[in-house]
Amino acid sequence: MDPVVRLRRLHRLQWIFLGVFAVLIASVQGWQLWTAHERTAQEQEARLRSQAQLLGAMLERQLIAIDGGLRDVTTGIPDLSDPRDATDMQARLKALDSAIAGTRTIAMVDESGRILAASRNGLLGIDVSGLPYFMNARRSNRADALYVSPPNRTSLGVWSLNVLRVIQRDDGAFAGAVVATLDPNWLAETVGAIxxxxxxxxxxxxxxxxxxxxxxxxxxxxxxxxxxxxxxxxxxxxxxxxxxxxxxxxxxxxxxxxx
Incomplete structure (x- = not known):
């Protein structure tokens, strides 16, 4: 065979070999990048699930604590038409609000939707009968449920949500509710912490x-x-x-x- 032709073939084979080798190197690097990306994605997914579970557990514990306080208030309610009993209830709600983290206001509402007592000044007598959370509680009238309202704008203009317990008379008739408004600042700090x-x-x-x-x-x-x-x-x-x-x-x- 002509030495020139042989040299050209050898040269071409070398380039083919280099091309195949480069493709193999690129494939290996691509595979390594893909596996690294998948590993990172799986690690992030696991961490997101862990953080979501942590936040859920924290909020659940706090709702249980708030629910316990509301349950306590709904038992043995005095006649709030007596000014002394109303004053005592005000003090009781303020003490409960101070003792439980995560609440902004706790209020007692009668069957007509009028606030009879509250942990925050300036709320007495306000009519909440037209607010969805109160209408829903009055309509369903379940003393065994903790109601969690959709987010809403409160009477004081705060964007938050309410949790409440229904108050019933001895015959099971709707007599009002004890309502806790969650503190949006506490919620933001708790949620942001994860x-x-x-x-x-x-x-x-x-x-x-x-x-x-x-x-x-x-x-x-x-x-x-x-x-x-x-x-x-x-x-x-x-x-x-x-x-x-x-x-x-x-x-x-x-x-x-x-x-």
Whole structure:
């Protein structure tokens, strides 16, 4: 064979070998990057689940504590038409509000929706009969349930949610409710405490889709925010029927991608 032709073939084979070798190197590096990405994703998913479980446990414990306080108030209620009894109840509610972390206001409401006593000044006599949380409690009238309202704007203009216990007469008739308004600052600190990265934020929403808060705070109107829209991660989670789900996509109220 002509030495020149042989040299050209050898040269071509060398380039082919180098090309195959480069493809193999690129494939290995690509595989390593993919496995590293998958490993990181799995680690982050596990950490997100852990943080969500931690937050759920903290909020559950606090709701149990608040519920215990409300239960205590609903037993042995005096006749608040007597000014002395009303004053005693005011002091009792203030002491309970101070003793339980996470509450902003605790109030007692009669069957007509009028506030008879409260831990915070300036609320006596206010009519809450038209507010959804009170109407729902009066309509269902279940003394064995702790009601958790959707987020709402309180009488003092605070965006929060209420938890309440129904008060019943001896015959089971609706006699009013004891209502605790959660402290939004305490909620924001509790929710924000699980964030473990600067670019992470956590939200807290009601099962109706109402958004209670985002931590850290995002410049949006919480009053108008509703996560219960078709195709949102919230709707997918609720449709799953599971306590925990992991979804990836854009958050309905911010359009920011998130897992």
């Amino acid at each position: 964030n473990y990265a600067d670019d992470m934020w956590t939200g807290l929403a009601h099962t109706t889709g109402g958004l209670l808060l985002l931590a850290p705070q995002v410049n949006i109107s919480l009053d108008a925010a509703n996560l219960a829209q078709p195709g949102t991660m919230f709707s997918k989670h609720m449709a799953s029927g599971q306590l925990e789900t992991l979804n990836r996509g854009a958050v309905a109220v911010t359009d920011q991608p998130i897992a």
